[in-house]
Amino acid sequence: MLAVVLALALGTYAFRLAGVLLADRLTLPESVRRLLPLAAVALLTALAVTAALTEAGSPAGVARPGGVLVGLILAWRRLPFAVVVVAAAATAAGLRLLGLP
Structure with missing residues (x-):
């Protein structure tokens, strides 16, 4: 298990380092550069x-x-972050107290 974690950590570090080292050598088309921020938003939305x-x-x-x-x-x-988190947690807890899964 530790070997898997170390391999993933090394791979992540190498991937990020490659981005820094190759940033000046790699030229992306304008259409791709425009879409990259949208790809990040789509990925984070899918994970959430x-x-x-x-x-x-x-x-x-x-x-x-x-x-x-x-x-x-x-x-x-646009309520404060702490209020959002506490209200969301309280809602989930309240629904579970009512017997909902």
Whole structure:
């Protein structure tokens, strides 16, 4: 297990170092450079949705997505981060106390 973690850490470091070392040598087309920030947003959104809606490969139930929805609405309304996190957690906890999965 430790070998896997070390291999992943080394691979991540090498990948990032390659980006720094090759930045001046690699020229991307303008269309690709325009789309790169959108790709990062799409990846992060996919990770967030997967984490919010699934648990161990199966649907997460109602409580977690409910808490995430409350957090999204409060963040969209630009409430302070601490308020968003506490309200989302309280919503999920409240739904679980009511017996919802």
